[in-house]
Amino acid sequence: MSTESSYYVPEQSKLPVLAALGMGLMAYGAGSWVQGGSALVLLAGAIVMVFTLYNWFSTVIHENMAGMNSAQLKRSYVWGMSWFIFSEVMFFACFFGALFYVRVLALPWLGGEGGHAGNDLLWEGFEPAWPLMTTPDMAVNGENAQFMGPEQHMSFPGWANLLGWLPLWNTIVLLSSSVTVHIAHTALKNSNRAKFNLWLGVTVLLGAIFIVLQIEEYIHAYQHMGLTLESGIYGTTFFMLTGFHGAHVTMGTIMLLIMFLRGLKGHFSPDDQFGFEAASWYWHFVDVVWVGLFIFVYVLA
Incomplete structure (x- = not known):
């Protein structure tokens, strides 16, 4: 549904939680790496973030192509x-x-x-x-x-x-x-x-x-x-x-x-x-x- 007076609200998603997890792992991993630790935690966080962003933006693109975005939502972008x-x-x-x-x-x-x-x-x-x-x-x-x-x-x-x-x-x-x-x-x-x-x-x-x-x-x-x-x-x-x-x-x-x-x-x-x-x-x-x-x-x- 897309009208001037409506605002599209997507269904609940786990992607924000995954994004927070990915950023947390990247921050912790980067700190450990510069202090002589392994870069594996940083790499794991980066992988989580790439996976999350790919799915998140794919969803946003699909919603826009399907005409689900209202003018108000587009202004928010x-x-x-x-x-x-x-x-x-x-x-x-x-x-x-x-x-x-x-x-x-x-x-x-x-x-x-x-x-x-x-x-x-x-x-x-x-x-x-x-x-x-x-x-x-x-x-x-x-x-x-x-x-x-x-x-x-x-x-x-x-x-x-x-x-x-x-x-x-x-x-x-x-x-x-x-x-x-x-x-x-x-x-x-x-x-x-x-x-x-x-x-x-x-x-x-x-x-x-x-x-x-x-x-x-x-x-x-x-x-x-x-x-x-x-x-x-x-x-x-x-x-x-x-x-x-x-x-x-x-x-x-x-x-x-x-x-x-x-x-x-x-x-x-x-x-x-x-x-x-x-x-x-x-x-x-x-x-x-x-x-x-x-x-x-x-x-x-």
Whole structure:
């Protein structure tokens, strides 16, 4: 039943309980893993979550295709996705804020500015400059320091070959994918399904290319630059910002892949396409975040 005045209420389901179980296992497993334990609990939680989400979204898609969703329910989907993206904005704002705090406030304080005890008193030889290549611990203890800085920083362009331009290549890839997903959206509004499938497929491919390029960048950073999660505050902020963004790109690529498969099955119409629109909103969001990362993490490094 679907009318303007009704709100479809699905039957009782065990899926929310399974989702809570999966997230709990993932949180506990992740905590155990980083402390030297096994990753099996984390993997088990991920499997439970994949199973739950697959069944949950399959149910939602079936209900919508059967015409069971009212206008009110569809509006709730729009608001739900809007608040989700807002929460993601706040998530990245925290990490950009941490980067700002370290670069603009903490390092000058460590260097003695603003009346704080500086390197002359505590860490002779410490240079409070960003990127932080020499940690205060290194300045005091040298090679015996617990927290070693990186051998090289990830500025743009930083390497002696074309791979050093990876941040720029990834920027071009993501900005291009914003264009292709917009073309796909326009095609769907114009009932051109073949064009929609083509350009959405190109978008998914560009997302996969970005992920592969970022993996290559991480391999080079770890193996040849001494830049790791343990290489001081610079390594930590670099991998937290770019790593979480990479995770979001991966999730966005999976979302668009699902929309592509749905498009091949004939789902969506010019008047009923919010599943795809929600994924495209999310994709534009991760593109904007990457532009900020490119500027503040690579160009202004």
